[in-house]
Amino acid sequence: MTEILNVEHLKSYFPIRGGIMLRTTGYVYAVDDVTFGLEKGETLGLVGESGCGKSTIARTIMRLIEPTAGKIYFDGNDITHLPLKKMRALRKHMQMIFQDPYASLNPRMKVGQIIGDPMAIHNIASGREKQDRITYLLEKVGLKPEHRDRYPKEFSGGQRQRIGIARALASEPVVIIADEPVSALDVSIQAQIINLLEDLQEQFDLSYIIISHDLTVIEHICDRVAVMYLGRIVEMAPYDVLYTRPLHPYTEALLSAVTVADPDHRKKRIILKGDVPSPINPPSGCRFHTRCQYKTDICEHEEPEFKAAGNNQWVSCHLR
Numbered sequence: 570m571t572e573i574l575n576v577e578h579l580k581s582y583f584p585i586r587g588g589i590m591l592r593t594t595g596y597v598y599a600v601d602d603v604t605f606g607l608e609k610g611e612t613l614g615l616v617g618e619s620g621c622g623k624s625t626i627a628r629t630i631m632r633l634i635e636p637t638a639g640k641i642y643f644d645g646n647d648i649t650h651l652p653l654k655k656m657r658a659l660r661k662h663m664q665m666i667f668q669d670p671y672a673s674l675n676p677r678m679k680v681g682q683i684i685g686d687p688m689a690i691h692n693i694a695s696g697r698e699k700q701d702r703i704t705y706l707l708e709k710v711g712l713k714p715e716h717r718d719r720y721p722k723e724f725s726g727g728q729r730q731r732i733g734i735a736r737a738l739a740s741e742p743v744v745i746i747a748d749e750p751v752s753a754l755d756v757s758i759q760a761q762i763i764n765l766l767e768d769l770q771e772q773f774d775l776s777y778i779i780i781s782h783d784l785t786v787i788e789h790i791c792d793r794v795a796v797m798y799l800g801r802i803v804e805m806a807p808y809d810v811l812y813t814r815p816l817h818p819y820t821e822a823l824l825s826a827v828t829v830a831d832p833d834h835r836k837k838r839i840i841l842k843g844d845v846p847s848p849i850n851p852p853s854g855c856r857f858h859t860r861c862q863y864k865t866d867i868c869e870h871e872e873p874e875f876k877a878a879g880n881n882q883w884v885s886c887h888l889r
């Protein structure tokens with residue numbers, strides 16, 4: 570397989586300004602040295618607690634946030650500092666689906682225009698062809714052609730997310746980054762949207778990055794999962810490997826919270842002590858040491874290397 574997207578040592582820091590002169594007094598280390606690749610046709614899950622930097626990675630890849638350091642490659646080309654005009658054109662190939670489908674849809678635009686605008690912006694279709702393509706996409710996401718004349722407020726949450734997906738597909742992308750695509754929806758609707766994303770991936774040959782705070786949401790759709798903690802990836806592995814043999818204590822704790830239907834395989838829930846430390850002043854050594862039940866002296870002072878552990882599994886922990 571070939572990689573369609575790569576990020577190498579990506580950093581996104583946000584300055585904190587204070588005093589009368591508004592001098593920079595510190596930084597929020599939102600994303601701090603993250604490296605991963607996305608294969609063509611693959612679905613990579615990015616999981617972790619809220620505030621761990623998952624969404625910042627998505628926005629940095631899309632260059633909605635400028636990276637502080639590191640490299641972003643799309644289809645082998647370095648796009649880290651691509652001029653904005655060229656980057657806008659490139660967004661035709663990389664689209665986002667957002668958490669809140671209502672907030673991300675213009676309430677004053679009819680559905681047909683919401684889906685049709687990207688086609689016009691990227692010179693994909695106009696006139697009759699554009700109208701036919703709007704109909705085609707509405708049907709592909711499980712909506713009806715007549716829905717084009719309605720406004721977002723006339724739809725349920727699940728239907729609005731379908732409109733958001735149709736809009737993302739309108740520019741014929743090859744990569745879609747979905748930021749918590751179902752967390753605002755009822756549980757009964759979540760599976761429908763995940764199934765839809767799976768079907769569309771096959772039909773349109775898409776590669777996905779799916780961001781979620783909940784491992785169960787991405788369980789059935791992801792090929793690989795990267796677990797994030799305080800701006801860093803602490804473990805990355807194929808989903809089945811990660812699920813059956815988590816190596817990082819944080820992954821272990823996240824998985825222990827997942828409900829297992831089979832009573833013979835119920836795991837003891839690991840309750841993480843304390844709150845997530847501030848990304849303004851992350852702990853020294855292993856960033857997880859303030860909450861880790863296996864912590865030893867070295868953990869407080871020395872940062873563990875992110876190393877291969879076999880089976881395409883990578884982990885950052887002194888114990889492994």
Ligand code: SF4
Nearest residue numbers: 855858861868886887
């Ligand atoms: Fe826990 Fe130490 Fe491993 Fe960090 S390096 S996860 S503190 S055992």
